Amino acid sequence: MKAIALNNQTLNWTDHPDLPEPAADEVAIDVAWAGMNRADLMQSKGAYPPPPGASEILGLEVSGRVAAVGENVSHLEPGDEVCALLTGGGYASRVNVPSAQVLPVPAGLTLKQAAALPEVFATAWMNLYMVAGVKPEERVLVHAAASGLGTATIQLAVAMGNPVFATAGSDDKLAVCRTLGATGTWNRHNGSFAEAVKDWGGADMVLDPVGGDYIAENQKCLNVEGRIVLIGLMGGTDAKLSTVAMLRKRQRVMGSTLRAQPVSVKGEVMDALYEHVWPRLASGEIKPVIDRTWPIEEANEAMTYLASNESTGKVLLAVNP
Template identity: 60%
Template sequence: MFAIAVENEALVWQECEAPQGIASDEVRIEVAWAGVNRADLMQRAGQYPPPEGASQILGLEVSGTIREVGRHVERFKVGDPVCALLSGGGYAEEVVVNELQVLPVPEGYGLREAAALPEMFATAWLNLFIEGNLKRQERVLLHAGASGIGTTAIQLCGLFGHPCFVTVGSQEKLETCLRLGADAGWNRHDGSFVEAVNAWGGADMILDPVGGGYLADNQQVLNQDGRMVLIGLMGGRMDELDLGRMLMKRQRLIGSTLRTRSPKGKGMVLDALYVHVWPRLARGELRPHIDRSWPIQEADAAHAYVQDNASTGKVLLAVTGA
C-alpha cells in the first residue's frame, strides 16, 4: 500500500508495508478520506509519539469501506461505509482497527463528511460531557473556538442547552462561530478575555487546548465549582495557578487526552456518540464544519495551512476521494 512517511521534515506519499493480518475483533478499512489534526503536526515535529503498539504513520481518523472483518466481528460486514477513530495510521490506503473504534457513516452522509466526524465529535463529547460533566444551562468557555473541535463543541453546546463564549484569532473566525451558535466571543488579539467573559456571566466549564499562558486568566473567569479541561498545549507546557483561588472557589483542573485511551475507552465515547449524536447528524441538527481538503499527496500544504492557524473547522486529505 501507499502511505505518508516523514522524510527530511517533508511528508512523502510512498509505498510501504500494509498492516499484516487482523485480530478477531478488528476490521480492515480501505481509506477514502483522512482528517488532519494538530496532534499530527506535533507527532511530525517529534513532540507527540504514538502510543506503544500503534502505527507510526500519521493520522487519527479516517472514513472508508470495510474490506475484511475478524471472525468475532458482528457489527460490520465487508462493503460497509464507516468512519474510525485511530491511535495512528490514517494517512494510508489501508488501516486495521478494533471494531469498537468504528462507527457506520450517518444516514445521508458521504465518506468525505464522515471523515470529519470521529476525532472532532469524540473529543468534544468526551471533554464536555464526560470529563467536564456539564449540567443543563451551565456556561462554557471554548478557546480556539474556530478549530475543528471548537466548531463542533459550539454546536453541541447549543443543541444540549449550554450557552458558550468563544475566543478566536480573527473577526472573520468570530463571525463564523456566532453563525454556528456561539452566544458571544472575543478576538484574542484584542487583549485578555477576562473582562468580557466575566461581564457575560463567567464560565462553569472551560475547554482549553492552549494551556501555557491561559491558566491564570481561566481561573479569573471560572465560576464556583468550575472545571477547566485541558486538551492541548498550544501555548506551552508550563504555567502558574493560584492555588488559593482554586481552593476557595473549588475549581478543578482536568487533563484529558483521547489518543492514549484503550479501544474500550474509545469505544465508550463512540457508543455515546452513536446514541446521542448520530441521529441528530442524520436529521441535520448538527453538521461537521469542513474548511478545505487536499489530495493526500499534498499533505504538506494541508499541514502548513493548519500550522498557520488559517483553518476554520476541519481540514481533510483525499486518499481515494470516494
Template identity: 55%
Template sequence: MLAIHHDADRLAWGETPAHAAPGPGEVRLRVAWAGVNRADLMQRAGHYPPPHGASPILGLEVSGTVIEAGEGITELPPGQRVCALLAGGGYAEEVVVDARQVLPLPDGLDLRQGAALPEAFATAWLNLFMEGALSPGERVLLHAGASGVGTAAIQLCRAFGHPCFVTVGSEDKLAACRELGAEAGWSRHQGSFVDAVKAWGAVDVILDPVGASYLADNQRVLNTDGRLVVIGFMGGRQAPLDFGRLLMKRQRLIGSTLRGRPPAGKGEILAQLRRHVWPRLAHGEIVPLIERAWPIAEADAAHAHMRRDANIGKVLLEVSGET
C-alpha cells in the same frame, strides 16, 4: 500499500508494508478520506510520539469502507461505509483498527463528511460531557473556537442547551462561530478575554487547548465548582497555579487526552456519540464543518495551512476520492 512517510521537513506518499490480516475484534478499512489534526503536526515535529504499539504513520481519523472483518465481528460487514478513530495510521490506503473504534456513518452523510467526525466530535463530547460533566444549562468557554474541535463543540453546546463563549484568532472566525451557535466571543488579538467573559456572565466549564499562557485568566473566569479541561499546551507547558482561587472556588483542573486511551475507552466515547449525536447529524441539526481538502499526495500543503492557523473547521486529505 501506499502511505505517507514523514519527517519534520517533508511528507512523501509512497510504498509501505501492507497490514497483516485483521485479528479477532478488528476490521480492515479501505480509506477514502483522512482528517488532519494539530496532533499530526506535533508528531511530525517530534513532540507527540504514537502510543506503544500504534502505527507510526500519521493520521488519527478516517472514513472508508470495511473490506475485511476479523473473528467475532458481525455488525461491520464488508461494504459497510464507516468512520474510525485511530491511534495512528490514517494517512494510508488501508488501516486495521479495533472494531470498537469504528462507527457506521450517520444516515445521510457521505464519506467526505464522515472523515470530519471522529476526532473532533469524540474530543468535544469526551471533554465537555464526560470529563467536564456539564449539567443542564451550564455555561461554557471554548478556546480555539474555529478549530475542528471548537466548531464541533459549539454545535454540541447549542444542541444540548449550553450557552457558549469562544475565543478565536480573527473577526472572520468569530463570525463563523456565531453562525454555528456561539452566543459571544473574543479575538485573542484584542488582549485578555477576562473582562469580556465576566461581562457575559462567567463560565462553568472551559475547554482549553492552549495551556500555560491561559491558566491564570481561565481561573479568573471560572464560576464556583467550575471545571477547566486542558487538552493541549500550544501556549506552553508550565504556569503558576493560584491555589487560593482553586480552593476557595472549588475549581477542578482536569488534564485529558484521547489518543492514548485503550480501545474500550474509545469505544465507550463512540457509543455515546452514536446514541446522542449521530441522530442529530442525521437530522441536520449538527453538521461537520469542512473548510478544505487536499489530495493525500499534497499533505504538506494541508499541514502548512493548519500551521498558519488558517482553517475554520476541519482540514481533510483525499485518499481514494470515494464519496
C-alpha cells in the same frame, strides 16, 4: 498498500508493507478520506510520539469502506461505509482499527463529511461530558473555537443545552462561531477574555487547547465549582495557578488526552456519539465544518496550511475519494 512516510518533517506518499488481516475484534478499512489534526502536526515535529504499540503512520481519523472484518465482528461487513477513530495509521490506503472505534456514516452524509467527525466529536464529548461532567445549562468557554475541534464543540454543547462562549483569532472566525450557536465571542487579539466571559455569566467549564497564560485567565472567569480541562499546549508549557482562587471557588484543573485512552473508553465515547450526535447529524442540526481538502500526495502543503492556523473547521486529505 501506500502510506505517508515521515522523513525530516517531510511527508512522502509511498509504498508501504501491506497490513496483516484484521484481528478478531478489528475492522480493515479502505481509506477514502483522512482527517488532519494538530496532533499530527506535533507528531511530525517529533513532539507527540504515538502510544506504545500504535502505528507510526500519522492520522487519527478516517472514512472509507470496510474491506474485511475479524471473526468476532458481527455488526459490520465488507462494503459498509464507515468512519473511525484511530490511534494512528490514517494517512494510508488501508488501516486496521478496533471495531469499537468504528461507526457507520451518518444517514445523508458523504464519506468526505464523515472524515471530519470522529476525532473532534470524540474529543469534545469525552472532555465535556465524561472528564468535566458538564450538566445541562452549565456554561462552556471554548478556546481556539474556529478549529475543527472548536466548531464541533460549539455545536455539541449547544445541542446538549450548554451555552458557549468562543474565543478565536479573527472577527471572521468569530462570526462563524456565532452561526454555530456561540452566544458570546472574543477576539484574542483584543487582550484578556476574562472580563467579557464574566459579563456573559462566567464559565462552569473551559475546554483549553492553549494552556500557558490562558490558565490564569481561565481561573478569573470560572464560576464556583468551575473546571478547566487542558487538552493542548499551543500557548506554552509554563502556567501560573491562583491557589487562592482554587480554594475559594473550589476550582479544578484537569489534563486530558484521548489518543492514549484504552479501546474500552474510546468505545464508550463512540457509543455516546452514535446515540447523541449521529441522529443530530442525520437531521442537520449538527453539521461537519470542513475548511479545505488536499490530495494525499500534497500532504506537505496541507500540513503547512494546518500549521498556519488560518483554517476554520477541518482540513482533510483525499486518499481514494
